[in-house]
Amino acid sequence: MAYRETEKMRQRKALAREKIINCTYECVAEGGFRSARITRIAGLAEVATGTIYRHFESREDLFAEVFQLATQKEVDKVAEALNTSGDAAARLEAALRQFAGRALRGPVMAWSLLAEPVDPKVEEERLAYRKAYASLFEKTIREGITEGCFPDQNAQQSSTCLVGAIAESLVGPLSLTQPNRENEDNDPLVDAIIRFCMQGLTGTRR
Amino acid sequence: MAYRETEKMRQRKALAREKIINCTYECVAEGGFRSARITRIAGLAEVATGTIYRHFESREDLFAEVFQLATQKEVDKVAEALNTSGDAAARLEAALRQFAGRALRGPVMAWSLLAEPVDPKVEEERLAYRKAYASLFEKTIREGITEGCFPDQNAQQSSTCLVGAIAESLVGPLSLTQPNRENEDNDPLVDAIIRFCMQGLTGTRR
DNA sequence: ACAAAGAATGAATAATGATTCACTACTTAT
DNA sequence: ATAAGTAGTGAATCATTATTCATTCTTTGT
Numbered sequence: 001m002a003y004r005e006t007e008k009m010r011q012r013k014a015l016a017r018e019k020i021i022n023c024t025y026e027c028v029a030e031g032g033f034r035s036a037r038i039t040r041i042a043g044l045a046e047v048a049t050g051t052i053y054r055h056f057e058s059r060e061d062l063f064a065e066v067f068q069l070a071t072q073k074e075v076d077k078v079a080e081a082l083n084t085s086g087d088a089a090a091r092l093e094a095a096l097r098q099f100a101g102r103a104l105r106g107p108v109m110a111w112s113l114l115a116e117p118v119d120p121k122v123e124e125e126r127l128a129y130r131k132a133y134a135s136l137f138e139k140t141i142r143e144g145i146t147e148g149c150f151p152d153q154n155a156q157q158s159s160t161c162l163v164g165a166i167a168e169s170l171v172g173p174l175s176l177t178q179p180n181r182e183n184e185d186n187d188p189l190v191d192a193i194i195r196f197c198m199q200g201l202t203g204t205r206r
Numbered sequence: 207m208a209y210r211e212t213e214k215m216r217q218r219k220a221l222a223r224e225k226i227i228n229c230t231y232e233c234v235a236e237g238g239f240r241s242a243r244i245t246r247i248a249g250l251a252e253v254a255t256g257t258i259y260r261h262f263e264s265r266e267d268l269f270a271e272v273f274q275l276a277t278q279k280e281v282d283k284v285a286e287a288l289n290t291s292g293d294a295a296a297r298l299e300a301a302l303r304q305f306a307g308r309a310l311r312g313p314v315m316a317w318s319l320l321a322e323p324v325d326p327k328v329e330e331e332r333l334a335y336r337k338a339y340a341s342l343f344e345k346t347i348r349e350g351i352t353e354g355c356f357p358d359q360n361a362q363q364s365s366t367c368l369v370g371a372i373a374e375s376l377v378g379p380l381s382l383t384q385p386n387r388e389n390e391d392n393d394p395l396v397d398a399i400i401r402f403c404m405q406g407l408t409g410t411r412r
Numbered sequence: 413a414c415a416a417a418g419a420a421t422g423a424a425t426a427a428t429g430a431t432t433c434a435c436t437a438c439t440t441a442t
Numbered sequence: 443a444t445a446a447g448t449a450g451t452g453a454a455t456c457a458t459t460a461t462t463c464a465t466t467c468t469t470t471g472t
Contacts, residue, residue, distance in 0.1 A: 002414085002415055002417060003417040003468090003469060004417080005470095006470070013419085037459070037460090038460060039459080039460095050463085053460095058461080059459095117240070117322065117323065154394075157398040160375045160378065161375055163378075164370040164378060165366075165406070166370070167370055168366055192359070192363040195359070196363070196406040196407070200371070200406030204409060208441050208442075208444085208445055208447060209445090209446060210439095210447085215439070222449095243429070254450060254451040255430085255452065256450070259431065260449065264431080265430065265431090
């Protein structure tokens with residue numbers, strides 16, 4: 001036996017793999033999954049198209065992995081915001097702000113994760129993604145009901161409404177057509193959304 | 207001049223055109239625009255694929271027209287509900303119920319109209335569709351503010367949240383995975399959504 | 413230096429599906 | 443009946459891209 005995979009090679013391969021993932025991420029952030037061509041990704045990563053298939057079973061699989069990666073980042077941020085101190089309402093509000101803020105900073109990625117239909121494998125991941133959000137929100141809503149800061153309600157349904165209201169406001173076609181106002185002050189927009197959401201939960205004007 | 211289009215022919219053509227539109231509608235209601243193949247549509251309509259191109263410039267154009275048709279139906283229903291008697295809150299609630307009820311009865315079509323990304327021409331139509339809803343809701347919210355049954359708020363933003371909350375709950379990926387409960391009683395679901403939405407608008411528990 | 417094994421390459425292939433167009437069939441007016 | 447014009451046909455074409463695989467290049471152990 002002349003050649004045996006060595007540590008050095010393992011690392012080099014891992015690096016190439018990572019580079020492909022990063023370049024895919026970049027492509028997706030630019031124009032979504034559907035417009036991310038294998039040739040473009042290969043070009044960015046400075047490898048041949050065939051090489052991508054050495055590291056990933058298929059385009060779908062590559063996308064599913066990139067989706068998971070991107071997703072994890074987002075969900076972690078929201079979970080983090082939910083772990084701050086304060087009552088359930090305050091924590092939820094912080095989380096919604098986190099969600100909205102990140103989506104506004106990367107609208108194409110947000111759209112890809114929330115709404116863009118891609119293929120069954122990615123769709124499966126998206127399901128998990130939405131469920132992760134729903135569960136996080138739902139749990140906090142329940143805590144809020146126990147704490148007494150939210151009235152009794154269908155926590156699961158409410159969390160779905162939350163995600164929907166935010167997603168629609170932030171990545172709906174109306175917001176995407178408007179010129180990409182990079183460093184514009186989006187606080188009033190976020191404030192209006194948050195107000196609607198918190199009122200929807202609490203039934204209390206503030 | 208030997209042949210000149212006669213009334214009879216005009217009607218026959220119009221009929222064929224209409225049949226194509228109806229069959230396209232059927233395909234879309236089944237699986238959305240993306241999976242509606244020209245061949246399938248032609249098959250259903252009992253014409254050759256080429257015939258479709260005698261009546262429509264392109265697939266995109268055909269879809270845009272079908273979208274418009276479907277859209278008009280939906281918006282009209284909501285507008286109708288908004289024209290009943292009662293205060294703004296009552297009328298809006300009736301409209302939301304109409305919206306939700308129709309979406310539940312035709313979830314794939316609702317998804318196609320609200321969320322499925324297709325192509326630029328259809329996307330343009332969707333924009334008009336969303337604007338139509340937004341304007342209807344927005345107008346009523348404004349009336350409600352004047353009437354005093356809603357507190358002052360960003361009416362446009364609130365209407366977007368309304369659409370989002372409903373869409374997510376009814377046609378979002380989470381709801382689509384659940385078994386298609388044909389004739390199940392969806393009232394509790396709709397009630398929960400409506401409650402969230404009305405609270406979001408009024409900031410009042412009821 | 414050599415050979416074995418694996419990795420990378422990218423042109424060729426394959427699959428999908430919209431669209432075209434040369435042709436046939438039908439309608440109409442004379 | 444005939445000719446001119448229009449509608450309908452559907453197999454062939456074209457366009458787009460993911461994927462393959464025969465070949466070339468690298469790495470490793472002896």
